Amino acid sequence: MTCFTTSFLEVVKMRLTEYFVVAICLLQCVAAEGVVINEVLYNPLGSDTGMEFVELHNPTNEMISLNGYILESGNGANPNDWTVEWIGLSSDMILPNGYFLIGESNVSPTPDYLTNLDLQNSPDGVRLKTNITLIDTVGYGNLQFPEYYEGTPAKNVAEGLSLTRTSGIDTNNNSADFTASQPNPQSGKNLQSGLSVRLVVMEPGIDIASISLLDEYPDTAGIQIVPLAGMSKDVNISVRIQDSQGLETNTTAKVTVNAKDFNLQRRAYNSTTQDFSGTFRMSFSDAPGNYTVLVRVTSGGKVGTAQASFEYMPLTAIAVDASSLNISAQPNTLLQVIGDLDMRTKDKATVRNIGNVGIDIGVKGSQLLSDRSSIDSANLELAFGQSFSQAVALSTSLQYIPLGLQSDNVKELSYRIFVPQNALPGVYKGLVSITARSSG
Numbered sequence: 001m002t003c004f005t006t007s008f009l010e011v012v013k014m015r016l017t018e019y020f021v022v023a024i025c026l027l028q029c030v031a032a033e034g035v036v037i038n039e040v041l042y043n044p045l046g047s048d049t050g051m052e053f054v055e056l057h058n059p060t061n062e063m064i065s066l067n068g069y070i071l072e073s074g075n076g077a078n079p080n081d082w083t084v085e086w087i088g089l090s091s092d093m094i095l096p097n098g099y100f101l102i103g104e105s106n107v108s109p110t111p112d113y114l115t116n117l118d119l120q121n122s123p124d125g126v127r128l129k130t131n132i133t134l135i136d137t138v139g140y141g142n143l144q145f146p147e148y149y150e151g152t153p154a155k156n157v158a159e160g161l162s163l164t165r166t167s168g169i170d171t172n173n174n175s176a177d178f179t180a181s182q183p184n185p186q187s188g189k190n191l192q193s194g195l196s197v198r199l200v201v202m203e204p205g206i207d208i209a210s211i212s213l214l215d216e217y218p219d220t221a222g223i224q225i226v227p228l229a230g231m232s233k234d235v236n237i238s239v240r241i242q243d244s245q246g247l248e249t250n251t252t253a254k255v256t257v258n259a260k261d262f263n264l265q266r267r268a269y270n271s272t273t274q275d276f277s278g279t280f281r282m283s284f285s286d287a288p289g290n291y292t293v294l295v296r297v298t299s300g301g302k303v304g305t306a307q308a309s310f311e312y313m314p315l316t317a318i319a320v321d322a323s324s325l326n327i328s329a330q331p332n333t334l335l336q337v338i339g340d341l342d343m344r345t346k347d348k349a350t351v352r353n354i355g356n357v358g359i360d361i362g363v364k365g366s367q368l369l370s371d372r373s374s375i376d377s378a379n380l381e382l383a384f385g386q387s388f389s390q391a392v393a394l395s396t397s398l399q400y401i402p403l404g405l406q407s408d409n410v411k412e413l414s415y416r417i418f419v420p421q422n423a424l425p426g427v428y429k430g431l432v433s434i435t436a437r438s439s440g
Contacts, residue, residue: 025110034060042119045160052117053103057330058094066092076123101187116138122156154178206304212238221361223310229317230354234279251299285407288314316438322349332421357438365394370426
């Protein structure tokens with residue numbers, strides 16, 4: 001099966017606490033031989049309810065349709081004991097080098113497909129297939145039936161860790177291809193067709209016949225462009241010009257957006273028509289709202305101008321430079337780690353607003369668990385700044401702090417942990433979730 005749309009553009013959008021990926025592309029949708037199972041969280045910390053997920057990955061440079069593909073979980077204690085967890089629809093796509101997340105209600109970011117998984121802890125497996133083709137199988141633990149694994153099974157991982165493919169490599173040997181790691185679910189979103197905008201401006205001699213921008217929300221009036229979190233975005237634009245009296249070979253075209261000029265390149269031409277294309281750049285910190293694209297062409301002594309407009313969408317997103325907190329302490333000890341304002345220092349945490357609207361920060365945490373005991377999440381406090389005067393004790397419910405952090409600004413993220421007197425010796429592990437919502 002093949003499908004075609006208009007042009008390629010990868011888009012990242014985060015509204016409130018949800019993170020979406022939208023794409024429109026000029027690619028051939030191919031059969032999904034390249035898709036692999038990339039990460040499996042089958043035994044989350046504490047109760048498994050709501051936290052399990054399976055992440056698919058497309059390691060190829062082509063978009064892949066997941067229509068008709070099936071994810072099954074297997075009970076390794078019995079032969080041929082498989083349960084269907086998900087069936088791909090015609091709207092399910094996976095981007096080049098992208099991801100598709102199948103998971104439960106408490107997984108963050110929100111899965112592309114939300115369902116109640118029933119993954120067994122060990123020895124068991126999951127597999128991806130169609131009605132006629134087996135795509136990929138991942139088995140873990142002491143399995144005795146070969147249908148549940150490839151090569152040899154992967155080792156069973158500790159509670160709270162994921163089984164993750166090593167560097168995306170697929171050698172068809174689960175024990176070599178998968179290792180234990182901290183959960184890192186990644187999602188993508190389905191694709192929709194682009195919408196071309198044709199804008200005609202009559203000028204003596206030169207006619208700018210069309211200006212085309214990729215519309216990332218074709219069901220909404222106007223043209224919408226979505227920022228990339230923490231990154232600049234090159235927006236594709238195409239221009240066609242016409243002159244019944246003939247165009248010079250030295251014809252040029254440029255666009256002006258946000259008071260910056262960008263030159264376009266001529267892609268095709270004949271005696272009366274020339275096509276130009278290129279990109280203009282928007283920063284993630286550019287304010288949301290309506291923008292004008294001014295197109296200006298010159299051919300000999302003739303000039304033509306025209307305008308198009310688009311809406312730059314709001315983006316809510318954050319980045320934290322420290323991904324883990326590793327400390328040692330004795331019972332009845334209060335420890336604190338003060339953050340800084342430098343995103344390069346990984347031992348001192350910093351939070352950065354990588355969207356284009358002011359944000360408040362939401363936090364929640366799990367219990368710290370060891371093999372012998374636990375420490376309540378309330379013993380871990382977070383503060384934004386170098387003072388703990390307004391620190392927040394973590395709970396399993398999301399709490400928002402009215403930080404009002406503006407676009408591209410940073411703030412210290414400080415931690416304070418109290419180790420209770422009755423804490424037994426051991427290694428304690430837990431998770432802290434940090435998210436954002438618009439402060440407006």
